[in-house]
Amino acid sequence: MSSISFSEVTKEFGETVAVDDLTLEIADGEFLVLLGPSGCGKSTALRMLAGLETPTSGTISIDGEVVNDIDARHRDIAMVFQSYALYPHMTVAKNIESPLIGRRSERTTREVRTQAVHRAADMLGLTDLLGRKPAQLSGGQRQRVALARAIVRKPAVFLMDEPLSNLDAKLRTETRGELVDLHAELGATFVYVTHDQVEAMTMATRIAVLVEGKLQQVAAPRELYDQPANVFVARFIGSPPMNIIAGRVRRSDRSLAVEIGGHAFDLGAVWGGPADGLAVDVGVRPEDLELAAEGMAATVIGCEWLGHEQIVAVEVAGSRLLLRDTDERFDTSPGTQVHLIIKPGHLHLFDADSGERLSPPQLSPPQLSPPQLSPLTP
Amino acid sequence: MRRTPRLRGALAGYGLLAPALFIFAAFAFYPLWRIIWLGFHEQNRTGTRQRWVGPSQYVDVLTGDEFREGLWITFQFVLLTVPIGVVLGIGLAVAANRQLRGIRVFQVIFSSTIASSTAVTAVIFFVLLEPSVGYLSNPWIFDLLDPDRAIYAVALTGVWQNLGLTFVITLAGLQAIPDDLLEAARLDGYGPVRTFTRITLPLITPTLLFLSVALTVFGLQAFAQIDVLTGGGPAGATEVVVFKIFNSQDPRSLGEGSVMSVGLFVVTAAIASLQFRLLERRVHYGG
Numbered sequence: 001m002s003s004i005s006f007s008e009v010t011k012e013f014g015e016t017v018a019v020d021d022l023t024l025e026i027a028d029g030e031f032l033v034l035l036g037p038s039g040c041g042k043s044t045a046l047r048m049l050a051g052l053e054t055p056t057s058g059t060i061s062i063d064g065e066v067v068n069d070i071d072a073r074h075r076d077i078a079m080v081f082q083s084y085a086l087y088p089h090m091t092v093a094k095n096i097e098s099p100l101i102g103r104r105s106e107r108t109t110r111e112v113r114t115q116a117v118h119r120a121a122d123m124l125g126l127t128d129l130l131g132r133k134p135a136q137l138s139g140g141q142r143q144r145v146a147l148a149r150a151i152v153r154k155p156a157v158f159l160m161d162e163p164l165s166n167l168d169a170k171l172r173t174e175t176r177g178e179l180v181d182l183h184a185e186l187g188a189t190f191v192y193v194t195h196d197q198v199e200a201m202t203m204a205t206r207i208a209v210l211v212e213g214k215l216q217q218v219a220a221p222r223e224l225y226d227q228p229a230n231v232f233v234a235r236f237i238g239s240p241p242m243n244i245i246a247g248r249v250r251r252s253d254r255s256l257a258v259e260i261g262g263h264a265f266d267l268g269a270v271w272g273g274p275a276d277g278l279a280v281d282v283g284v285r286p287e288d289l290e291l292a293a294e295g296m297a298a299t300v301i302g303c304e305w306l307g308h309e310q311i312v313a314v315e316v317a318g319s320r321l322l323l324r325d326t327d328e329r330f331d332t333s334p335g336t337q338v339h340l341i342i343k344p345g346h347l348h349l350f351d352a353d354s355g356e357r358l359s360p361p362q363l364s365p366p367q368l369s370p371p372q373l374s375p376l377t378p
Numbered sequence: 379m380r381r382t383p384r385l386r387g388a389l390a391g392y393g394l395l396a397p398a399l400f401i402f403a404a405f406a407f408y409p410l411w412r413i414i415w416l417g418f419h420e421q422n423r424t425g426t427r428q429r430w431v432g433p434s435q436y437v438d439v440l441t442g443d444e445f446r447e448g449l450w451i452t453f454q455f456v457l458l459t460v461p462i463g464v465v466l467g468i469g470l471a472v473a474a475n476r477q478l479r480g481i482r483v484f485q486v487i488f489s490s491t492i493a494s495s496t497a498v499t500a501v502i503f504f505v506l507l508e509p510s511v512g513y514l515s516n517p518w519i520f521d522l523l524d525p526d527r528a529i530y531a532v533a534l535t536g537v538w539q540n541l542g543l544t545f546v547i548t549l550a551g552l553q554a555i556p557d558d559l560l561e562a563a564r565l566d567g568y569g570p571v572r573t574f575t576r577i578t579l580p581l582i583t584p585t586l587l588f589l590s591v592a593l594t595v596f597g598l599q600a601f602a603q604i605d606v607l608t609g610g611g612p613a614g615a616t617e618v619v620v621f622k623i624f625n626s627q628d629p630r631s632l633g634e635g636s637v638m639s640v641g642l643f644v645v646t647a648a649i650a651s652l653q654f655r656l657l658e659r660r661v662h663y664g665g
Contacts, residue, residue, distance in 0.1 A: 073569065075565075078565065079562070079565050081561070081562060085558040085562035087559060087577060088581070089581060099566040102563070102568045102572065106567075
């Protein structure tokens, strides 16, 4: 049983601020993914939690106990390293057994240890490999040994630092599912670092997005996808990324609309936020753009066919947009004139200056009326 | 016609090898052959004429007391210098292998004995060990005048001399250990001592193997510190094999000296290969 709490944690390396004022609560049993581009501070945050780095300021607590001054070896933590960090001179069995030997308070008999090693090896399908050295294993097998070493004890928290990044695509997909199962089986708190949004979306109960050391948003995968807190999160989650187009708010007593490239899109709801004429960044996910018989005029500039769908790049009023086309009803060869509509209720508005989301998060999607496309009347 | 480029390639290859081959031939192969040859001969007083005496000279010298005594003293020197030298080197390297401000200064100081010549080292230690005024001279351990203890004083110099090399090589071995292995050990709950014995030490065994072989060979060939400190004395108590070889420069004893040289060569090669074979079983080569 272990909750984790980062409270105003900052870590500086000389001039560089790796983690900037991070406050984050992680509940017991959660699978929290720290997601962000490389160099965003996510690994540093994880290493501080492990006790391998000391925060410059702020406190880190595990189960309400501040652990800043507790050395890594006295924290009840297991970690899977990106490199796996297997001891090359030990057999698989000795590697897995290692955490059982380190802690004096938990010292047990050889039989108990052997049983624990076999249980962990069994869970990860390593029983036949126990006598081998790491150099005799494939990448996927090494990864499993690293996992087995982590689960052989019953630590309060599991930390994983990009554990799948050295695996090939197929193995990565398989292992993702296994990690989710493992999490369910152990019921422990997982903190997982990755730059891969697919890993984050498929495994996390909640995702914390970090950019340049700053926490952008913490939310469940669906909320992160549906209601990104700012332009960065909006573009970072989703593949291909969300289209961002410059627009302007048009509001009247009765309606709120956004004007893009000479077209007004009704937002279908009136709320107190944006003032008339405010410059905004309008976000539309590729799957929320549709080719139609009429609508906003666009020119096809490229097309990637993926089998079950195609990603079409179009140009609208000087902006390049991507859309996901699943039914291929229209000709999408480059140079073709097409028309676009935006699926109702799927516009995201962000302040053009700050990049922050404008629509209030509790706002339910606007009414599901057909898109209101009307030539803009000045 | 097809062969021409290959032939040209081969010629170029031999051409590039020629300088190294020449140097080896002139300074290693020929002297070795010459010394083996001299071992089968006696010389006249001026060394102008040689007479074949056959293998009997080898048998006589190698089974004789002189060689056996020299070898025994040499082994004492090796046993006194190598284990202590390696342990001290590891100690210094572990102490200096940390991220501290100014640690470089210590790293330079610890490795400085590499840059001091054996003769200079020996002279410094001669002053330190000088029986009447030397700071280190005392009747219990380091006493250049006591036949039973003079070897300790000589070995002390040898240990000090090799320390820099041992330190530098061990430090390099320590720095080659990936940080995340040591971090993994910390998360596994290992303290510093356990991390050292279970992780660090096994991972630097290839380095230690190399060092123990190299230091053993240095020990078997030690000469300068003996020459300066004791001149082989007192009463021949520090006459290692090399010193005895050095003393057979007189043309009439050159044959015997040559035999001892060949004998030492064989002993050295045998010990080195034995060390490789024994230690290799326990050595981990990471991969």
